Amino acid sequence: MYSQPWCDALNQGPLKRLIRKVIGAPSDLRTPDERFRDEALPHLPAVTRFAFSLTRDESDAEDLVQETYLRAFRAWDQFVQGSECRAWLFTICRHTYFRTSHREQRVVAYEDAELEALGAAALHTAAQADGLDDVFSRTEVMEAIRAAVDALPDPFREVVVLVDLEEQSYEDAARVLEIPKGTVRSRLFRGRRLLQERLIEHARDAGFARATQADVTEEET
Amino acid sequence: MMTEMLDCDSVMRQLWDFLDGELTPDREKAIRAHLAVCNRCHPQHDFEQSFLRALSASRREPLRPDAIKARVLAVLRAEGFAA
Numbered sequence: 001m002y003s004q005p006w007c008d009a010l011n012q013g014p015l016k017r018l019i020r021k022v023i024g025a026p027s028d029l030r031t032p033d034e035r036f037r038d039e040a041l042p043h044l045p046a047v048t049r050f051a052f053s054l055t056r057d058e059s060d061a062e063d064l065v066q067e068t069y070l071r072a073f074r075a076w077d078q079f080v081q082g083s084e085c086r087a088w089l090f091t092i093c094r095h096t097y098f099r100t101s102h103r104e105q106r107v108v109a110y111e112d113a114e115l116e117a118l119g120a121a122a123l124h125t126a127a128q129a130d131g132l133d134d135v136f137s138r139t140e141v142m143e144a145i146r147a148a149v150d151a152l153p154d155p156f157r158e159v160v161v162l163v164d165l166e167e168q169s170y171e172d173a174a175r176v177l178e179i180p181k182g183t184v185r186s187r188l189f190r191g192r193r194l195l196q197e198r199l200i201e202h203a204r205d206a207g208f209a210r211a212t213q214a215d216v217t218e219e220e221t
Numbered sequence: 222m223m224t225e226m227l228d229c230d231s232v233m234r235q236l237w238d239f240l241d242g243e244l245t246p247d248r249e250k251a252i253r254a255h256l257a258v259c260n261r262c263h264p265q266h267d268f269e270q271s272f273l274r275a276l277s278a279s280r281r282e283p284l285r286p287d288a289i290k291a292r293v294l295a296v297l298r299a300e301g302f303a304a
Binding site for chain 2: 145
């Protein structure tokens, strides 16, 4: 697939080795399949994680990954060399998921990113009052974080997964989700605030909060 | 050039952009300068930073990476993949 006679000739065993020895194996001597192997296949774990975040089922995620790579391979000549291959694969994965699952992409009402950031500041003040400043550095919260991410509504979970778990920039996440960068920002901040609310509540229920001065005074009297 | 002076409200509104590395270098510098001297915003910064670190560390790795790779390669080879 994607082979051209001149390219194949250059890539034949001894000739290929000789050329690479003389001119140092430039990347343009790779066949498209070799580029796919070098640029797309290393992202298999990331695409699998992303697929799981969509399906939330291991077996469905594996089917989705297989279909994603098949579509990516068939469309490899459309991939712009030098662009973010991982973001390109995430886009294909997401399209495939919505096409095959017949799920509707949910529309979210307008949110104000900066109000969400201020809301998070208020949550911190409440957490401080309960002695929960260090709640996120406790290993016990790891499973609670995973459960809270799984429970987020789809539009917020998608951006949290892309930016916070897969380390995509706002720009790349916007490209994958086909929404404006400002929408990525507002959904991300809302998703983070929802997670913090849930986790602080979990920490209180789990008894991580220390007794407040008012509680102590009440007990003493 | 002088560093821009920011108040606590502006810093709180942009704290996540700052932690995500999404601000311009000048704005980043101004926030860093504010955080260095503000007893109110600095704990907020540490709290948000520990939240983002924990969130990032919660990432689940695929359960069967080798099996998925073998399955994908088999499908690609059937399609003509030869690398």
